[in-house]
Amino acid sequence: MKNVLATVLQLALFLIVFGAFSLFPPFHMQHVLSATPAGTRIFVADGLVLTLALYVVILFIEAARKRLATAAPSTSIAFVLAVVFGFLMKFGFLTKSTF
Numbered sequence: 001m002k003n004v005l006a007t008v009l010q011l012a013l014f015l016i017v018f019g020a021f022s023l024f025p026p027f028h029m030q031h032v033l034s035a036t037p038a039g040t041r042i043f044v045a046d047g048l049v050l051t052l053a054l055y056v057v058i059l060f061i062e063a064a065r066k067r068l069a070t071a072a073p074s075t076s077i078a079f080v081l082a083v084v085f086g087f088l089m090k091f092g093f094l095t096k097s098t099f
Contacts, residue, residue: 007074010058014051014082022047022092030094039097047092048083055079 025046033041055075062071086092 010078018047018051018086021050042094044092
């Protein structure tokens, strides 16, 4: 039960970081996906990169506490689900219209 709660809380934390830093990008890492006369589709990668950095920090903490074998699978599941849910919610995707 404790492990499930930790996984759900990590999932929420990863989603919050992904969403927040996709809306307010501190590094402005933008990749143009397509450009048309009507507008440009851009992916802002800050949220994804900072979510990955948070995942690595959590794994380092788990390794330092010598709980990597028991806690890393649930952390990895939470990270993958957060990335999938973030892409389904279109975090980081931006359309700039020319009009």
